[in-house]
Structure formats: C-alpha cells, structure tokens
Amino acid sequence: MNIKDLDYFHQLTLQKNFSQVAEYFGVTQPTITLAIQRLEAEFATKLVQRDRVHNQLLITDTGRQLAVHATSILRELQITHQEIDRLTQQRTILGLPPIIENFYFPKVAARLQALGELENLQTIAGGSVHLRHALRDGQCDIALLGSIEPLSYQQLAVNEFDHRPFSIFVSRQHPLANRKRLYFSELRHERFILFNSSFVHNTAFNKLTRRNHFRPDVVYRANDTHIIMNLVAENVGITFLTTIVDQHRDDVVRLELMDDEQPQFITSIAYRTNHVLTAAQRQVLTVLRQTLGSA
Amino acid sequence: MNIKDLDYFHQLTLQKNFSQVAEYFGVTQPTITLAIQRLEAEFATKLVQRDRVHNQLLITDTGRQLAVHATSILRELQITHQEIDRLTQQRTILGLPPIIENFYFPKVAARLQALGELENLQTIAGGSVHLRHALRDGQCDIALLGSIEPLSYQQLAVNEFDHRPFSIFVSRQHPLANRKRLYFSELRHERFILFNSSFVHNTAFNKLTRRNHFRPDVVYRANDTHIIMNLVAENVGITFLTTIVDQHRDDVVRLELMDDEQPQFITSIAYRTNHVLTAAQRQVLTVLRQTLGSA
DNA sequence: ACCCTATTATAAATTATTTTTATGTGGACT
DNA sequence: AGTCCACATAAAAATAATTTATAATAGGGT
Incomplete structure (x- = not known):
C-alpha cells in the first residue's frame, strides 16, 4: 500500500470533492478515483458515498475509521522526516x-x-x-x-x-519585610502583582487562595518577572513566584511559606x-x- | 512512499540480514537492497552500515529513529485493518x-x-x-x-x-460475624484467603496492610471467587474483596471497612x-x- | 422534454516503479 | 589462491500508477 493513497483519502475526507483534491495534489481527477478504489479493495469496504440530492460526498463509518488512522499515520511520517532531518x-x-x-x-x-x-x-x-x-x-x-x-x-x-517551592516577595519597606516565614492565610488583605503568562503560577496561586477561602486583590498582572519585581520593590504590591525567579535584589525580600502540602x-x-x-x-x-x- | 518498504526495513532491523529478510517476505535479495536504497534516498540519510569485520549489520542513529516510527506506523495500519474488518x-x-x-x-x-x-x-x-x-x-x-x-x-x-469499596467477608461462625463495620487494623491477627488473579485486589490489599503496618497471614490464594467464598464459609480464613463480588450467601457475612481514604x-x-x-x-x-x- | 453543468467512473495508453535475473564486488576464512 | 558469504549493481521484465480521452449519471434551468 502506498502512503500517497492515504494522503489522497485524507484530503478527500476534508474537501469532499474528487476534482478539488486532484487539483490540490496537482494530479488528474481519475488518479483520485483510482486511489480510493485501491483503498476500498485493500480494506474490502466502501469508504465514500455520493449523495447527489444534497450534492455532497458522505464518508462511511469505515471511511471515518480509516480517516482517523490515516491522519495519525501521516503525522507520524511527518515527524519521522523532521526528526531524521535534524x-x-x-x-x-x-x-x-x-x-x-x-x-x-x-x-x-x-x-x-x-x-x-x-x-x-x-x-x-x-x-x-x-x-x-x-x-x-x-x-x-x-x-x-x-x-x-x-x-x-x-x-x-x-x-x-x-522541585521548588513558591515564595512570597515583598518590598523592603513592606510591614512583612522583617519576617522570614509566614502562612499564606496571612496574606488575605494584601495587594498582589501576578505573573500573567505562566499557567503553572496561576494554577498554584489559585489553589492556595481557594484552600484559604479568600478572593485575592490582584492589582496588576505582568508578563515579565523584572517588571513584577520592580513594582514589588516600589511596594505597589507583593508577588507570588517560584524561587527559581529569585534575583537576589536587595530592595525585595523573599518570605517562605509554611503551609502544609504547598504546591511545588x-x-x-x-x-x-x-x-x-x-x-x-x-x-x-x-x-x-x-x-x-x-x- | 510504499508501506512495504517500511515493512522490509523493519524486518531488516530485526534480522539484520538482507537475504534472510528477502526469504522472509518471499522476494529476492536485491528487492530488499533496493527498498533500503529508496528509503535512504527519501530520508536523505544512511540507514544501515555493514560491519564486515564482525560480519554484522549495524543500524545507524537515523536508522534506529526510522525503525521506531516504522514500527508504530505498521502497528497503526494493522489496527486499521482489524477495526475495519470488524x-x-x-x-x-x-x-x-x-x-x-x-x-x-x-x-x-x-x-x-x-x-x-x-x-x-x-x-x-x-x-x-x-x-x-x-x-x-x-x-x-x-x-x-x-x-x-x-x-x-x-x-x-x-x-x-x-466506584465500589472493598469489604471483608467472614464466616457466620467467625467471632467478627456479628459486627457490621470494622477498621482494617483490627484484622492484624486474622488468616486471609485472597484472590490471586486480580492485580487490583492485591494492590488494594497491600496498600491497606502497609498503611496499618502489619504483615498479613495469607493462608491460601485462589483464582476463583467461588472457591474463596467456600473456604471463608468453612471458616478457613477471611477474605478481602470488592463488593461487586457480593453473592448474598447466608453462610458468609460482609463487613464494611470504616478506614479513611479506602482504596476503591x-x-x-x-x-x-x-x-x-x-x-x-x-x-x-x-x-x-x-x-x-x-x- | 431538452440541454447544460458538475461530478465521478472507465478504458486504453503511457509512464513510473518495483521486482527479478544475472552477475559483480569485497572481504573473511581455509 | 580459491571459496564462500553477504550485499550491490545493471538490465530486463513485471507491476503499478497516472494520464488522456471519453462515458455515465443526475440535478437544475428554461
């Protein structure tokens, strides 16, 4: 069996028109007809059915089943090419x-x-x-x-x-700045500046607020941790970041969380x-x- | 590209001998040579290398990469056939x-x-x-x-x-038979008859014994729940089974487990x-x- | 009812691809 | 040096895919 036939069939399930598929591949229309006939012989089943009333092409049950597998075979082959090229x-x-x-x-x-x-x-x-x-x-x-x-x-x-914990970062001028450790629940009334572009940070943060039953006051969201740290330094709010983001700035203090079962x-x-x-x-x-x- | 070539190559990575692969498929030896050459051209890379000194065939890095993908493509195709046939x-x-x-x-x-x-x-x-x-x-x-x-x-x-809990089943003559509920830890000194052929039952049972820090005295393992139940009825021991196995026998009593976070x-x-x-x-x-x- | 159009099918010829047959090559082993 | 093994190569033969040309089928318009 030729992979090309699977490709023709795959396109046919998308375009539902023999002539258009032929044009798509730069071949003539009978090529597509014959390719589908080959597949139908190989799998001993009808794959497509013409509905002249609504002027459309129907894909049979077995056709859809083949289409699913064809897609994944074609993708696998594409990956193979990419990988071997690299x-x-x-x-x-x-x-x-x-x-x-x-x-x-x-x-x-x-x-x-x-x-x-x-x-x-x-x-x-x-x-x-x-x-x-x-x-x-x-x-x-x-x-x-x-x-x-x-x-x-x-x-x-x-x-x-x-594995790294998440920590709280506050300005050196912040009342909590002289603490080393705290519980997340103590932050109920704080203003937060959060990292926007990290799905992981947001999920972890939401987990903690939900567990501690409060709605956080998020005053700003940024996509860059430098911006967040600058805002924290100015005491616009405090932030919640993983410790891999620790920049050792002397105008910002890191506070460890003492909660049990913290997200990591x-x-x-x-x-x-x-x-x-x-x-x-x-x-x-x-x-x-x-x-x-x-x- | 022809799937057949992938099949030839796949066998070659297993047999590492062109002539044997040819015989395996009932074709002549040059057929395999040419198929591999086609694949090498398609992927623009050397796939195999002859080691005349040790008289063996080496598969290159890219060859092994192709082999992995070829295997999964061939499997997908086989599944496709089976599914469409059904x-x-x-x-x-x-x-x-x-x-x-x-x-x-x-x-x-x-x-x-x-x-x-x-x-x-x-x-x-x-x-x-x-x-x-x-x-x-x-x-x-x-x-x-x-x-x-x-x-x-x-x-x-x-x-x-x-979702169903696991329960303890004991004979009506057993001292625990008048109980309705108990904790797994109360079973420390009991004799157990267990279900052998269920990975799930054994995993759940082991979880509970480990959590309760005891080594159970398993006196018999059977592959059939009827045998187990008969032995339990005779008070040879007690058993641990999911409640879907409940047979409503009047010579056996089911006891619920009250442990927190029971396996289900x-x-x-x-x-x-x-x-x-x-x-x-x-x-x-x-x-x-x-x-x-x-x- | 007739023609037109869109869409797919079929047949024969052509072209491309794969396989075989026959033979060559390189190296290990004796 | 000869022989065998394992694979490569070239040309011929066999298969398979594609194109060209044409047919078929049915719906829509007039």
Whole structure:
C-alpha cells in the first residue's frame, strides 16, 4: 500500500470533492478515483458515498475509521522526516518556557558553548502546554516543562530534575519585610502583582487562595518577572513566584511559606519515548540536569 | 512512499540480514537492497552500515529513529485493518475482566439479547493490564477495566461508571460475624484467603496492610471467587474483596471497612480515542452503563 | 422534454516503479 | 589462491500508477 493513497483519502475526507483534491495534489481527477478504489479493495469496504440530492460526498463509518488512522499515520511520517532531518543536520531543538530561558539559560548556554554544542542547539519558547504539543508533533526534540503535578504521558519520557517551592516577595519597606516565614492565610488583605503568562503560577496561586477561602486583590498582572519585581520593590504590591525567579535584589525580600502540602514548581526534562537520542542530545541532557538541578 | 518498504526495513532491523529478510517476505535479495536504497534516498540519510569485520549489520542513529516510527506506523495500519474488518462484519469485541464477566455479564447479556445485539458481540477475557494492551493493539473495541486509581491514558477514552469499596467477608461462625463495620487494623491477627488473579485486589490489599503496618497471614490464594467464598464459609480464613463480588450467601457475612481514604474498585469503560464507535457499539456502551452503573 | 453543468467512473495508453535475473564486488576464512 | 558469504549493481521484465480521452449519471434551468 502506498502512503500517497492515504494522503489522497485524507484530503478527500476534508474537501469532499474528487476534482478539488486532484487539483490540490496537482494530479488528474481519475488518479483520485483510482486511489480510493485501491483503498476500498485493500480494506474490502466502501469508504465514500455520493449523495447527489444534497450534492455532497458522505464518508462511511469505515471511511471515518480509516480517516482517523490515516491522519495519525501521516503525522507520524511527518515527524519521522523532521526528526531524521535534524539528526542528519546534527541539530537539536530545545523547547524552553520563558521563565527558565530568562533565568537559567545563560548558565546552560555557557556550559554548552564550552563543550562546543551550542552551535547545534536551537531553542523555541512557549508555555508548557504549547511545548508539549511541539514535542508531540516533532517540532522539538527535548523540552523543559514546568508543572505542579508530576507529568505523566505515555508518549513522553519525563525526568523531573527540580522541585521548588513558591515564595512570597515583598518590598523592603513592606510591614512583612522583617519576617522570614509566614502562612499564606496571612496574606488575605494584601495587594498582589501576578505573573500573567505562566499557567503553572496561576494554577498554584489559585489553589492556595481557594484552600484559604479568600478572593485575592490582584492589582496588576505582568508578563515579565523584572517588571513584577520592580513594582514589588516600589511596594505597589507583593508577588507570588517560584524561587527559581529569585534575583537576589536587595530592595525585595523573599518570605517562605509554611503551609502544609504547598504546591511545588516541578521542572522536568521531556522527550518523546519514540525519539532516539543522539550523543549530542544526551550531552545536552546531562548539561541541563547538572546546571538546573544543582542551582 | 510504499508501506512495504517500511515493512522490509523493519524486518531488516530485526534480522539484520538482507537475504534472510528477502526469504522472509518471499522476494529476492536485491528487492530488499533496493527498498533500503529508496528509503535512504527519501530520508536523505544512511540507514544501515555493514560491519564486515564482525560480519554484522549495524543500524545507524537515523536508522534506529526510522525503525521506531516504522514500527508504530505498521502497528497503526494493522489496527486499521482489524477495526475495519470488524466494522464490516458488524462485530464488536468486548474485553472483560473475569470478575466482571462472572458476576455482571449475565445481566448485560440478557439486555443485549433483548436488543438483538448479543450475536454480534464477542468477548475476550483478561486482566486489566492485558486488556489495556489488547485495546491499544486493536484486538478489542471496548474493554471494561478495573483499577484503583482513575485511569489516564492519552490514547484511551475512559468513562468511569462505578466506584465500589472493598469489604471483608467472614464466616457466620467467625467471632467478627456479628459486627457490621470494622477498621482494617483490627484484622492484624486474622488468616486471609485472597484472590490471586486480580492485580487490583492485591494492590488494594497491600496498600491497606502497609498503611496499618502489619504483615498479613495469607493462608491460601485462589483464582476463583467461588472457591474463596467456600473456604471463608468453612471458616478457613477471611477474605478481602470488592463488593461487586457480593453473592448474598447466608453462610458468609460482609463487613464494611470504616478506614479513611479506602482504596476503591473503580470500573471503567474504555476504548481508543482513535476508534469510531458504530451505532451497535454505542448501544453496547449504553447497556453496559445502565446495567453496571445501577446495580 | 431538452440541454447544460458538475461530478465521478472507465478504458486504453503511457509512464513510473518495483521486482527479478544475472552477475559483480569485497572481504573473511581455509 | 580459491571459496564462500553477504550485499550491490545493471538490465530486463513485471507491476503499478497516472494520464488522456471519453462515458455515465443526475440535478437544475428554461
């Protein structure tokens, strides 16, 4: 069986018109007719049915079943091409969430450069959900993912390499600045400045407010932790961030949370279980684990 | 690209010998050579390498990457064939764990017969792990699965339809027979007769003994709940089973467990997310939900 | 009722692809 | 040096896919 036939059929289920599909692929119309006939013979079933009354093409039950599988075969093949291309080019594409890229990547990059691996590395940015899809679709080889729950997906091999608590950051002028530790419930009447672009931060924060039964007063949301920290320094409000964002500023104080069963910011290295790691990629993994785990 | 080439290559990665693969497929040796050359051209990479010194065939990095994807494409195609065959034959294959088959299926079968659906249904038995693989590999369309944790797999659509506690069953002559409820920790010095063939029962039982810090005295393990119940009736020991196994015998007494956070026997209906349900299969699902959920 | 159009099917010819047959090559083993 | 093993190559043969040309079918318009 030829993959091309599956491709023709897949398009046919989308466009529902033999002639248009033929044009789409730059072939003549009988080519499509014959391809569908081949598939119908191979699977010994009718795949499509013409409805002349409504002038449309109906896909049969078995046709829809084939379409589902055809889609996933075609996707798998596309991933295969992408992966092998990257392997032959000796390139690795690494998916990085912005937080990790901002605060850790300089260190990682320095180590990789020392090993001569930086040239072969290309990064793409994105939130955890986006990067999970990018991994799945073969758009990147390895990704770092932030999460609150341990990640569990059959198609992904996941190594958690770091668990970090979330902390509260307040201005040095803030009444709480002389505290070292506190409970989240003490923050009931505070003004919050929050990180907008992190699904993980927001989920963790919502968990804590819900558990402590209060509606937080969120005065501002920003997409950049520097902006948040500057606002906190000016005492516009306080913030809630994972400690990997700790910048050691002397105008901002970090306060630990003492609550039981706090959410944790889990960072994991993930790659497809289907993916064969090259020597270079294994080296990238080692560097990531060393740099990120020990920091 | 022809699927056949992937099949040739897949076998080559297993057998590592062109001539043997040719014989395996009943073709001549150059056929395999040329197929591999086609794939190498398509993916613009070397896939295999001859090691004349050790007289063996090495698969390159990219070759192994292709092999992984080829395997999954070939499996998907096989599933497609199996599914479409069953669709055209109007058959449904239902995977049933023995416990559920023994105690619930008569009721389900009666309802299905009334609807004229029983003839088209074929069942296969097996433990939850086995049935999950059977589902994945297209050997069955729908399966009932027992578990303690909620099931979560990307390729499976899962509906939990019943949660049931585990209970203790003792003989009417047993000192505990006049109790209605008890804590698991009270069973520290009891003799147990356990169900052998259920992964789920054993996991739940182990959870409770570990939590209560004792090593149970297991005097016998059987694969059939009737045998277990007969032994319990004779007061050879007591047992631990989910309540779906309740047989309303008057020589055996069921005792509820009062422990917090008890494990639950979760029964779920599962099918591949890739699977298109036919009208008949949807009817089977409805009957299953009604019969099993309300019991 | 007739023609027109849109859409798909069919047949034969053409072109492309795959497989076979026959033979070559390189190296290990004796 | 000869032989065998394992794979490669070239040309011929066999298959398979595509195109060209044309047919079929049915709905819509007049």
